Amino acid sequence: MTGKISRRAATAAILGAAAFPSVIRRASAAPEPPNILFILADDMVFRAMGCAGNSEIETPNLDRLAREGTRFTRCHVSNPICTPSRATILTGQYGCRNGVTFFGMPIREDSPRLPRLLNEAGYHTGYTGKWHNNSRPNQHGFQHMRHVFLGGMHGYDDIPVVEHADDKPSILTGQPSTVFTDAALELLQGSLQEPYCLFVCHKAPHDPRNPPPEYEAMYPPEKITLPPNFMREPRFDPLTLHIRDELLHPRPFDPELIRRETGKYYGLISHLDSQVGRLLDHLEKSGQLERSVIVFASDNGLTLGAHGLLGKQTLYEEGVRVPLIMRGPGIPAGRVCDALVDLMDLFPTFLDFAGAPIPAEVQGHSLRPLLAGEKEEVRDSIFCHYEDYFRMVRTPSHKLVRHLKTGREELFELEADPFELQDLSGSPEHTRLRKALGERLDRWRKEIEAV
Template identity: 30%
Template structure:
């Protein structure tokens, strides 16, 4: 059949097709940018959004206020490097191969930033990496050397290592914003801002020295814990009393010619030394304290240095948030702030982390996503750091690989999200022993009300805590009469999780009972 089609008809038809195509494209959801700010050892109980009335963290609070605050964000192995490996892989330590610090992380396994990169994202990691290997899956990276240095740190790039003058938190922000300024704006971006703060030895920025010196912090209820009926707690080496060092940790008559202080410029050293010698060390000498009074003085100095270090961290988070606002990026950018794990702020007389107990098990986690996450959202479900990777992929509209062990937590923060099938129990496994803090290896279970833990190798002991009756976890009720049915039920759930997450070493220990 011969048909004549007029030029006007063709023009009209193509116009309609073009209009339909443009309309369809316009309806496609724009992939969000993601900024993941990841600090080190920053305790949730040291953040005002989490209820601390003595500290000021206005910018972390700002994210929480404008988005969601997770009240039970838990880690699966409370230690720095393994937590980063879990972030990158969405897997437990025994699966991703990085259960201990100071190893060489396998960057050739599936890492979610590389998946984002393969799906059109521009990716970057700036700051602390601490995985014994160089990053992979990033278009841009500049990382600290190992733990890094607070002042004038060495910065490793793909081609060289340079020493940058300045305070580490400020430098990380500067490098991050510089990358944002020079990125490919045709692509969505994923940026990790890896902070060194608030890692030991807690060196504040010069402008923050003495920021909390006018506050006397109350002692935690468990500050003088006697560790009754808790073998592992009795034998740790992480107390403010015996483990925290006056010279290295609290800067009392520090050696300014070497080590971390040897990196100072003369100008930096003058300000730093003036504060710690003429104020802190002078006070220490004049008081001449011993016994409990000395331990309490150390506690006050610890908190003042730690929180002053966190002050710069929060201020720099504010700079990043302001940058997003000024550049029209806020509405389509997910901002997350989290720490690699929790930390002890004097609870049980401790600093550091490692244990399954609440202060080190729980990490701060706040998230802002305008138009998706309702401001002021409170999330009480048990969220794990294996969930972070699949959530980042979910945000980008990418289905996670079958090897990822976590689950996207977006249903917990999206309006109308299905929370009914969310986990009711969380699994934990810690390995590192004996150095540096002599914490026995252990695995365990955390539910809404209970914590069940099995210590092994150096001590074969169980602990059980009722978090409603004993929120400070000082009363180990394992083996008490009348709890047999509860204990058996929790052990059954623990075994199910061990099998689910394929922790064969833990299963062997459990089956030897």
């Protein structure tokens, strides 16, 4: 699954390919459906793991998951902000279909809900951690709630949580990643019976970035290397510099400040990794590890100085590309999968593991054919959108980003230019490719976004 294709073959495939990948629908019933433990980070870029080739960050438990399972290198979100991204996991649909394209928007009543369908398949469903969608988890089908944070961001010394359908938040003292993991362990040791699907949704490493002191000390600024696409200011104004995330630090960026913030960011991730280890230890000691599918992902990424930006409200890879690791029965160990996948693909994948039918209105694709080696791809394109600012189409080899407010386009050859430093949109050699990708994006907008 790590094989590469030539640039010529990649370009030919783009020029000749259909607009959308064929839809794969499976419901492979297993004799004993596995437990599903889903761990979600918040604002974690895909490169921030040792197993992803980052030698400066310590993530031994995520590295273990990758070593014992399959790591997807090209997982994307269709919208790079928390609320819409999390809604795609719950519904298996683009935000333009489920009704959630920005903060504060409710999921449509007629959109499917993953926990409800898993309940119907005989699963016991539970939720702990950050909930950034409308209502509360139980109103979307989760049967068990414990320490649920209703909101987008908060500090790391305490956390306001709810426990039921209508109680008022109470403040719990403690580092939120620890608090949420405590809640997960309470559910696993108590009311959550097998087979279960448990969501453990963290707020780390979202700002404000204040990790436990011993974790911050792991990453002194002088040991942090800035990425090749670090810029003190953007190359051009994307018209999003007024957004809250982009105002956290003054421009032009001080490289020393970005190193310090990156160290704090890494500290939060390493602490989160330690909490993943606590869950793995429990599953191992309880005998559940080998009958459980464990999935780790993030709701979006973060630029943190890349391209002269700070936030995630961008369609550069730092905003829309996220980690995804799976470990469990039927999942190859030590595999690296380069296929294009979307976070919404978790919806049908979880149903597939459960042996449950996948509703026709689901727009995600089960990843089990990739895991089983039956398919090399389930998508030939990824489509992303952010408000009325940007639209994007990405293939295995190239990406086109369209700036809706200015008409500007950016074209990148990602294998040769993984940090997106060379815009090829003005290159005569790439005129046909740019046109083909633009037409593909137009078809998606007409057939999917406009519906």
